[in-house]
Amino acid sequence: MTHAFPSDSVGLVVGVANKRSISWAIAQAAAAAGARLALTYQGARLEENVRELAATLDDPLLAPCDVTSDAEIDALFAAIAARYGRLDFLVHGVAFAHRDDLDRPFVETSREGFRRALDVSAYSLVALARGAAPLMAERGGSILTLSYLGAERVFPNYNVMGVAKAALESSVRYLAADLGPKNIRVNAISAGPIKTLAASGISGFSSILQTYRDRAPLRRTVDAAEVADAAVFLLGPAGRAVTGEVLLVDGGYHAMGL
Numbered sequence: 001m002t003h004a005f006p007s008d009s010v011g012l013v014v015g016v017a018n019k020r021s022i023s024w025a026i027a028q029a030a031a032a033a034g035a036r037l038a039l040t041y042q043g044a045r046l047e048e049n050v051r052e053l054a055a056t057l058d059d060p061l062l063a064p065c066d067v068t069s070d071a072e073i074d075a076l077f078a079a080i081a082a083r084y085g086r087l088d089f090l091v092h093g094v095a096f097a098h099r100d101d102l103d104r105p106f107v108e109t110s111r112e113g114f115r116r117a118l119d120v121s122a123y124s125l126v127a128l129a130r131g132a133a134p135l136m137a138e139r140g141g142s143i144l145t146l147s148y149l150g151a152e153r154v155f156p157n158y159n160v161m162g163v164a165k166a167a168l169e170s171s172v173r174y175l176a177a178d179l180g181p182k183n184i185r186v187n188a189i190s191a192g193p194i195k196t197l198a199a200s201g202i203s204g205f206s207s208i209l210q211t212y213r214d215r216a217p218l219r220r221t222v223d224a225a226e227v228a229d230a231a232v233f234l235l236g237p238a239g240r241a242v243t244g245e246v247l248l249v250d251g252g253y254h255a256m257g258l
């Protein structure tokens, strides 16, 4: 079998909470495509879940990483450097907003809620890219984050998360410009709606799913494995000329007017 990644490739996947996580689908697809992996978990509450999933892969590095902690980010990259000595790709699948800020009108967003959503969901990409870049110095690398069309358009109850995704997509372009001369690519996949833990925080999510079934050109929603296939393309050598891009993997929904 030919693999999408060179045999000694190492990837870091941040954002696995459980088996429904889009990041878990990407981890599985990347492992099947030949990569060795490091996985993180956000705090002790999620450690057991991630440990059980990690046990199905070939001896991945497992480390805690709350992306609001610079100390945990530093320790994570130190552990990767010690174990592998380098890194070929990074998957960032992390987002958070306070439930209150997703339930009330956007105009009521609190200062703290806004700060927290932007810190966890957008700034964390910058912090992780900064940690990853030195480990990608020798051979270049690929960084991928996950976004949603709510960055560009208004979706009911997406609220401050839409603003955070707009900052995230803009950060993709600025990071691509900074890191491109080092042959490090930075892209996003803007995925169609998928039922996950994060999605359960958005009230009315089922009606968003139904709207995609009714109106997307493919007349269906997408699943995490389909996002993962596109991710492997962007992370691996097949995507070597693509950077600063937001790739819509949404059954074509974004192309529609009415």
Ligand SMILES: NC(=O)c1ccc[n+]([C@@H]2O[C@H](COP(=O)([O-])OP(=O)(O)OC[C@H]3O[C@@H](n4cnc5c(N)ncnc54)[C@H](O)[C@@H]3O)[C@@H](O)[C@H]2O)c1
Binding pocket: 014, 015, 016, 017, 018, 020, 021, 022, 023, 041, 042, 046, 065, 066, 067, 068, 092, 093, 094, 095, 096, 120, 146, 147, 148, 190, 191, 192, 193, 194, 195, 196, 197, 198, 199
């Ligand atoms: N599910 C969808 O419909 C959808 C669509 C488009 C984009 N996305 C994006 O995909 C990404 C992954 O979400 P998902 O849907 O797989 O849900 P998920 O709940 O499985 O993943 C979200 C992850 O963010 C992590 N996280 C939150 N705060 C953190 C912190 N402080 N430190 C470290 N990790 C933290 C959680 O632990 C979890 O692993 C998110 O960026 C999400 O916005 C999801």
